[in-house]
Amino acid sequence: MSGGNRFQFRLRPAGAGDLASINAIYNHYVLHCTCTYQTEPSTAAQREAWFAEHGPGYPVMVAEQSGEVIGWASLSRFHPREAYRRTVEDSVYVRHDAQRRGVGHALLAEMVRQAAALGYHTVLGGISADRESSIALHARLGFEKVAHLREVGFKFGRWLDVVWMQRILPSGPSGTV
């Protein structure tokens, strides 16, 4: 169980039964936020396909409170070329009415822990430069800004910059991945 005394939640691996909640949390941001550059909501079928691509090597975790999913996070392949296989990209989304209560921190910390346990060498976060909360969250967990791409996104009628933040993990060249 995580969180302070007033806001208790637990983290657990996601299952197929969580996909509707995961999609609802995410699709809110698709419609209202630059935190994802997706512009059309994901369908249930698309979310199922996404989940099927995330096997044991690419975990998906949810934060649950009183039986409700209030956030989720995942590790995804950064790039399909083989030599990138020890690099993963994180995603973390907290339900819009459950923000700022430690859920995002708990989820991202767990994803970093799992990335190290799986033998990945580095975790990357690709973040819209206008998203101060996500940049601050990643910085708080030891990620450093390593790149700033100018005007690569266009959403809600304006150009958007993307910041890449990176955390190098202690795993060496003989990792298991």
Ligand SMILES: CC(C)(COP(=O)(O)OP(=O)(O)OC[C@H]1O[C@@H](n2cnc3c(N)ncnc32)[C@H](O)[C@@H]1OP(=O)(O)O)[C@@H](O)C(=O)NCCC(=O)NCCS
């Ligand atoms: C970004 C997000 C995941 C943070 O999760 P959260 O549960 O709201 O954040 P937490 O309460 O765990 O905060 C952890 C740290 O993140 C930073 N942070 C979170 N929200 C912040 C905000 N609104 N402004 C500035 N910093 C913020 C702070 O450093 C905070 O530590 P502190 O509370 O000790 O100051 C959440 O706001 C969210 O889902 N936002 C929309 C989706 C998104 O941006 N996802 C990231 C895509 S790359």
